Amino acid sequence: MTDRRSQYEGIDDISGDEIPLSTPAVLPQQPGDPGYQQIEKKKTPPFVVPKDQSDSAVSTGTPTVKVHAETTPMRQIVHPEPKPEQMQIEDRDPTRMNDLVKVEFGDVFAEPEGIRSFDQIWQLSFSLFGKTKYWCYRILSVIFAIPCALCWGISFACLQFDYIWCIQPYLKVFAIKLRPVSVIWSGCLRAIIDPLFESCGKVLSHIRITIKKDI
Secondary structure (H helix, E strand, O other): OOOHHHHHOOOOOOOOOOOOOOOOOOOOOOOOOOOOOOOOOOOOOOEEOOHHHHHHHHHHOOOOOOEEOOOOOOOOOOOOOOOOOOOOOOOOOOOOOOHHHOOOHHHHOOOOOOOOOOHHHHHHHHHHHHHHHHHHHHHHHHHHHHHHHHHHHHHHHHHHHHHHHHHHHHHHHHHHHHHHHHHHHHHHHHHHHHHHHHHHHHHHHOOOOOOOOOO
């Protein structure tokens, strides 16, 4: 097979009539043809056996499993555990649940015009009210906060256990038992009550009221 470029070598003027419109099909080149280039085939990566596994397999006599080099390990699905509630030191009432018990001196005591105590007595009362309320609450919380937290924790745990293992299954049983009653009741309504009220509606729909005003 000759090279296609050799057909027109040495020709200066090439007209359209001399060149065929349809070019011959290019046949695959053979190793003996000029201009032959060998195309390298892509080689797949070899199978690789880890060294530690091969040594252990040889020592124990168990068959080895070849692992492809490009294979990726299977991703393990890990379900995140529920995060516990985080304690806030600065803002201890983020939902403003106990704003009702937030009482200041001005919310309780007030002297109208014309009825005034001494200024020193008023200032001392203001200071004693705030400090007494503050330190009395702290002393009571030191004594009773931990036992109350323990008792209320047990109480709410029992309440949750009761709802999960007693109340919710009973509600499910009650809903299952009421299912046939609801089917029967809806069938009775469609068979008896619906035709009755449709008939009453048709009868009352033909009533015409005319009002005449006598002059």
